[in-house]
Every structure is written in structure tokens, then in C-alpha cells.
Amino acid sequence: MSLANRMALASEHVHALTVEANEFPELSRQFGVSGVPRTVINRAGAFVGALPEAQFVETALKLAGVDIEPAPDGG
Amino acid sequence: MAILSEGVREQLRARFAERLRGPVELTLYTRPGSGRLILPSGVGCATCDEARELAEELRDAAPDKVSLEIVDVSATPDANVTEVPTLRVAAPGGDPRIAWQGLPGGFEFATVVDAMERVSAADPGLSEQTLAWLERLQADLEVMVFATPT
Numbered sequence: 001m002s003l004a005n006r007m008a009l010a011s012e013h014v015h016a017l018t019v020e021a022n023e024f025p026e027l028s029r030q031f032g033v034s035g036v037p038r039t040v041i042n043r044a045g046a047f048v049g050a051l052p053e054a055q056f057v058e059t060a061l062k063l064a065g066v067d068i069e070p071a072p073d074g075g
Numbered sequence: 076m077a078i079l080s081e082g083v084r085e086q087l088r089a090r091f092a093e094r095l096r097g098p099v100e101l102t103l104y105t106r107p108g109s110g111r112l113i114l115p116s117g118v119g120c121a122t123c124d125e126a127r128e129l130a131e132e133l134r135d136a137a138p139d140k141v142s143l144e145i146v147d148v149s150a151t152p153d154a155n156v157t158e159v160p161t162l163r164v165a166a167p168g169g170d171p172r173i174a175w176q177g178l179p180g181g182f183e184f185a186t187v188v189d190a191m192e193r194v195s196a197a198d199p200g201l202s203e204q205t206l207a208w209l210e211r212l213q214a215d216l217e218v219m220v221f222a223t224p225t
Binding site (some may be wrong): 002004005006007008009010011012013014015016017018019020021022023024027028031033036037038039040041042043053054057058060061064066067068 | 121122158170172173174175176177178179180183186189190193194197198199200201202204205206208209210211212213214215216217218219220221222223224
């Protein structure tokens, strides 16, 4: 299960949407998709690649402007 | 024609029998199809028929626990969904916060299966650190992941 889905299961504030990029080329262009997985936070900030849990969540929350402590081991 | 082979369907039945802890609701938003054409947003649906087959096969793998509602957005304007097919997974009565837009094939199919199992068990399987971070959220957060079927 993707980390986005697991975050949505854990928090009522999180909504996870996985988009099949080839089927929605306009949306993919809109969000600058040139490689996958590309994760877009609140339709603004984004990052590319499959990250370990701590790094994924930390990056997503920071892009959303949530103040968190850094992961102790980066992963 | 079935999307999943008989072998995969049998594996799915066995897996759900073991791992689905409670009921799961699937909602599939569709629009009358237009074959395999890629059409502008809001027109037709290239993969709705396949998505419907797939969702029905997921339900049929554990019909005692999995329910499926199919919503034709062209006939249900208040569905508030414009892009199809869209598949949502939720616990009964829960807010459906996990969704796929497009046919969830390949690796994404595995994420649907896993999501159904985790939702049924209410087990996100995240670390204590992650759960603590998520508790700091005060506003809604959308995590949109672009993927491909391979």
C-alpha cells in the first residue's frame, strides 16, 4: 500500500489520490509529471521518487507547511 | 471478459479470506465508455468498462465483506467527481479518503488490494514517529501520486 494511502488511513486530514499518469495527460502536464512516482502536495509542491516512510512523510508535511522535527535517521 | 486470470482470482479469494478483517466499501465512479480512445477531460471514459470489471472481481473475491457501489457521474451530478474512472475505498460509513483516478492496473492493483486489507483492519502500518507527525495536521492535506501501470 502506498504511503499516501496509509497516511490517509491514519489521519482524517489526509486525502490520497493516485493518478494513472498515462490516462490523464492534461493533468500530468499541469503538474509537471516527467517521471513517476511524482507526489504532489496540495496541488503545489512536489517531489519525485519512492522515498522511505520517514522521508516521504517529512517531505510531504514540510511542503504543506507543517512544522515538524526532522527524522532522527533520515529514513 | 475477466480482467484477472482465474489463478489470480483464486489467490485473491484466499488472500482476502485471511486478511480482510471487516467490511470494506468500494465506490467506482464511471461514465458511459468510449473504447480505448483518450478523450478530453469530461468526455467519455476510455477505461471505465475495465475498471468496472476489476471492481466487480475485487468484490466477488470476498462478497461477504466487500460491497461495491457504481456511480454514473453523468447521471449523478451531485457525485462531485469529474474525472473517471475513480475508485474509492473506505470502511462502512467512513469518509473515503483513499482514491485512484484511472484504471489501477499493474503495481497499482496491488496497492488497491493492500488498501482494502488495511482499511478493513483499520491498520495504517505506520511508525510511531509518522503517527505523531500526522497528529500535528490542523488542515486538510492532499497527497496526489502520479504513477504508471508498470
